Amino acid sequence: MDELTTTLVDWARGQSALTAMYHWLFVPLTLGLSVIMSICETIYFKTGNDEWKRITKFWMTLFGVNFAIGIATGIILEFQFGTNWSNYSWFVGDIFGAPLAIEGIMAFFLESIFSAVMFFGWNKVSKGFHLTATWLTTIGASLSALWILIANAWMQYPVGMKFNPDTVRNEMMNFGEVVFSPVAIDKFFHTVISSWVLGSVFVIGVSCWFLIKNRNSALALKSIKVASIFGLIAILLTLYTGDSSAKIVAKVQPMKLAAMEGLYEGNTHQAITAFGILNPEKKYNNDDDPFLWAIQIPDGLSILAYRKAGAFVGGINDLIEGGYEAETIKGEKYIMPSMEERMKSGKLALNALAGFRQAKSEGNSDDMAKYQEILEENYPNFGYAYINDVSQTIPPVDIVFYAFHTMVLLGAYFLLFFIVMLCVYGRKNPNPHRYRWLSWVGLCSIPLAYIMSESGWVTAEVGRQPWTIQDVLPTFASISKLSTGSVQTTFWLFLILFTVLLIADIWIIIRQIKKEDFDKSATQDHNESY
Amino acid sequence: MGKEKTPFLITVFRFYRDGFRSMTxxxxxxxxxxxxxxxxxAIIRVFFFPDFLKTKTDSDQDKxxxxxxxxxxRNNTNN
Incomplete structure (x- = not known):
């Protein structure tokens, strides 16, 4: 890669990262808050207690603000596919397009129809119908996420397709395999359930602010109780799905797992790093120690990845050199090929594509069949044709390692957080004045939940570098032939647009929170809309 | 005489109209x-994000x- 192209790829990657990360500031709150407001309304439906209706309406308002401001921010990623990543976009069109189209239709029908009933329908439709609309809005939001995550999972683990050298596109052969890929299923549950954690922390944090200000205590304490129980269930499920994610990553993207752990030389009985500071001098081809300081748990990574203390976990250098026995996601054993072997195979695949096209232009069907066979045989390594140096296959270890460990540590923190919140505020007649410090902890934990959530995405996306499609297409083959300046311009444009939207979101949410007067709302006409 | 039933579509229309009117x-x-x-x-998509391949050609064959x-x-440049 020449310097100019590297700069172009970096700016385009930066732009995609910026868009995805800003988009992800809105989405998890929408997903988390939607379930909590649905639970609150269910309690109202069951008990008929008007307080729960007012609690539901309060959280529904904040959901509405966040939903409205965040909506469509992800579409910008689709603009970028067509402009910045046109090779990629053409290469995957059919497969990537189908889930995104379903997402668009589903989001439109479920969310827009039922959210209208949810916002406009209080006292106009029956309680049961309203509750159904609220839950369907919640389900619609999660299903929208499902299709996006299926598309993303396919990039991490491309299955269910066949490459057509004639059209230079991957064509979907098995929709079920794409939708029910273990990576997609796991990614969906891990992402959506971790968003419930963020939603719960947000509800607790805002409620704690009310307690600090000595306002709306009834709303705050009831909300904390619901969010603590829900958050505790969510964090336990997040830990469970996170554990199965690691197991899948070990088989599908072993280089990502090695980077997550800062692991260069793998071993049997491989320890897992609980905390650590990476040695910045460490490179794959020197003998420096990977850590300046670390606390490790013996056998931990072998157990996490393969459920066996004695299992071998490959490190970065093992993956470069290959030659050890590994296992596919289907449990089949194979010998890990070296990077050099993969690069050779990738070049065979790409040369076969060139040969196929040449034979086609000459009308030589025998040669076309011959080259197609070579291409198919070597296609799983197609992307390695673009690798010049094995170092290009290593993701930025420091970013991936710290993002992963930040996510895990904050996950552990939130497990404790929900337990403490539930123990203190879940009791009958709790005394918030006595635990003012805890209310401050609750409030200050809101940004930590966002850091945890974003760290998860950084681990997943930076960890799969250099691939846009795992092993099949690297970023530097996916990029369009654009000027770096044009990508820089749109980068700054998006930064401004998203920052304005984020400020608007935070400002309106804070205004709504400050405005809330729970006692006064009891005497107000419930026909009042949003 | 029984009360005349409002057609469903009109009920839906009024539901949305009243909902939008009462918004705060x-x-x-x-x-x-x-x-x-x-x-x-109208701005970003049109002026900054053209369909790159469409700017090169219109037909799928040419794309x-x-x-x-x-x-x-790309591979040759890269090697």
């Missing part, structure tokens, strides 16, 4: 949504040709 914070949010969509689709050449040449 919703008005601000709709304004933000519309401004945002305008900026995204395949273009991307195929790109992928093969």
């Amino acid at each position: 914070i919703g008005r601000t949010l709709w304004a933000i949504i519309l401004i945002k969509l305008f900026i995204m689709f 395949s040709e273009y991307v195929g050449n790109e992928l093969i040449q």
Whole structure:
């Protein structure tokens, strides 16, 4: 890669990262808050207690603000596919397009129809119908996420397709395999359930602010109780799905797992790093120690990845050199090929594509069949044709390692957080004045939940570098032939647009929170809309 | 005489009309949504994010040709 192209790829990657990360500031709150407001309304439906209706309406308002401001921010990623990543976009069109189209239709029908009933329908439709609309809005939001995550999972683990050298596109052969890929299923549950954690922390944090200000205590304490129980269930499920994610990553993207752990030389009985500071001098081809300081748990990574203390976990250098026995996601054993072997195979695949096209232009069907066979045989390594140096296959270890460990540590923190919140505020007649410090902890934990959530995405996306499609297409083959300046311009444009939207979101949410007067709302006409 | 039943579509129309009319914070949010969509689709999409392959050619055959050449040449530049 020449310097100019590297700069172009970096700016385009930066732009995609910026868009995805800003988009992800809105989405998890929408997903988390939607379930909590649905639970609150269910309690109202069951008990008929008007307080729960007012609690539901309060959280529904904040959901509405966040939903409205965040909506469509992800579409910008689709603009970028067509402009910045046109090779990629053409290469995957059919497969990537189908889930995104379903997402668009589903989001439109479920969310827009039922959210209208949810916002406009209080006292106009029956309680049961309203509750159904609220839950369907919640389900619609999660299903929208499902299709996006299926598309993303396919990039991490491309299955269910066949490459057509004639059209230079991957064509979907098995929709079920794409939708029910273990990576997609796991990614969906891990992402959506971790968003419930963020939603719960947000509800607790805002409620704690009310307690600090000595306002709306009834709303705050009831909300904390619901969010603590829900958050505790969510964090336990997040830990469970996170554990199965690691197991899948070990088989599908072993280089990502090695980077997550800062692991260069793998071993049997491989320890897992609980905390650590990476040695910045460490490179794959020197003998420096990977850590300046670390606390490790013996056998931990072998157990996490393969459920066996004695299992071998490959490190970065093992993956470069290959030659050890590994296992596919289907449990089949194979010998890990070296990077050099993969690069050779990738070049065979790409040369076969060139040969196929040449034979086609000459009308030589025998040669076309011959080259197609070579291409198919070597296609799983197609992307390695673009690798010049094995170092290009290593993701930025420091970013991936710290993002992963930040996510895990904050996950552990939130497990404790929900337990403490539930123990203190879940009791009958709790005394918030006595635990003012805890209310401050609750409030200050809101940004930590966002850091945890974003760290998860950084681990997943930076960890799969250099691939846009795992092993099949690297970023530097996916990029369009654009000027770096044009990508820089749109980068700054998006930064401004998203920052304005984020400020608007935070400002309106804070205004709504400050405005809330729970006692006064009891005497107000419930026909009042949003 | 029994009360005449309002047709379903009119009921739906009134439901939405009344809902939009009685909005409070919703008005601000709709304004933000519309401004945002305008900026995204009428400015950013049109002026900054053209369909790159469409700027090269219109037919799918030519697009395949273009991307195929790109992928093969990208490899040559890269080596």
